[in-house]
Amino acid sequence: MGDTDVTGVAPVPAEHLVTDVAEDLSVFDADIVEKAGQIIARYPQSRSALLPMLHLVQSVEGRVSQAGIQFCARQLSLTPAEVSAVATFYTMYKRKTCGEHLVSVCTNTLCAVLGGDDIYRTLGEHLGEDGKRLGHNETAGEPGAPGSITLEHAECLAACDLGPVIQVNYEYFDNQTPESAVALVDALRKGERPAPTRGAPLRDFRTAELELAGFWPEDEESYRSTVDGPSAAVETLRGAALAEANSWTAPPMPNAPLPAEEPRAGSSMSGGEKK
The missing domain is CATH 3.40.30.10 (Glutaredoxin)
Structure with a gap:
């Protein structure tokens, strides 16, 4: 059985969902490319850099645009679908341009x-x-x-x-x-x-x-x-201040012994030592 023509059976015109148009990435200039490289260098696997990369993209356009998605995909050797899945999951990544x-x-x-x-x-x-x-x-x-x-x-x-x-x-x-x-x-x-x-x-x-x-x-x-700026508020520290003033302490956590590790089937280890 052949593939279904999803645009043909759609109840509304859907050709706009299928596109091979490459976005204009010129907004991400050499400085942004260099910064992207610095982000990627922080991680042992480049795909781990995706979250800060999306913030970098958002700092340029005030949103994560389709061009931004393609930029991240190219820099990280991911598919646009993989980048889109992350960008649409977290609410901090905006799809419409934010205000100042x-x-x-x-x-x-x-x-x-x-x-x-x-x-x-x-x-x-x-x-x-x-x-x-x-x-x-x-x-x-x-x-x-x-x-x-x-x-x-x-x-x-x-x-x-x-x-x-x-x-x-x-x-x-x-x-x-x-x-x-x-x-x-x-x-x-x-x-x-x-x-x-x-x-x-x-x-x-x-x-x-x-x-x-x-x-x-x-x-x-x-x-x-x-x-630099103010940190914890008085309200946040109220409980700690009351505890200190009244010498309140929490009971210590019980130091329960860890269960002995069972040897795995086929293991050459016994009693923690090599045979």
Whole structure:
């Protein structure tokens, strides 16, 4: 039996799904090719470099485009299908061009009941136009242009003790309200860079992606100014502080003996020694 003509039996025209068109990879210039080589050199197997490579691609175009997928595939000797499978699995890889800033609102259970849902709805209405609320992964302004904002609702951002939380380009803004969130995005749209509650100083989305790919300023002073910032919050350390003040300690883990290893069938080993 021959192969099925999938485009012929499709209920809608599907020729666009079958293409041999090569994408224009010129946007990935010699500097990006060199950086790709540096990423690949970190790993014993080149395919292990795919995740940071996708961040590198995203730092160039603000998304993972079809050209970006082909670029990664060629650099890593993978098929475009293998790269696409990864790029579409993780939510950090965007298929539409992001704004200058990516604003992520946690709407998982605890943040939601503390006000995350209200924050997300308020920002959508505030950033929308012509009475239409801005939706998930949609952008206010020209994507990539100064002051443009991409809004998304995110699953747990791992800051339940400080909810509701927002991230801007993956930096934390804790204990938010609808009013403080609106003030935050308004400042971003005006070109300001409000200081995160915790973490490194705020940078734009594409710079953050380059850092996620593993590239930082080379001189120590510039590097420290890029990464230094507040760390653990008072709320996060409250339990440890109470335990120390009250001399509370956890019981030690039982040191259970490991079971003796059974010799494998056909093994020449017995009792841990060679025959």
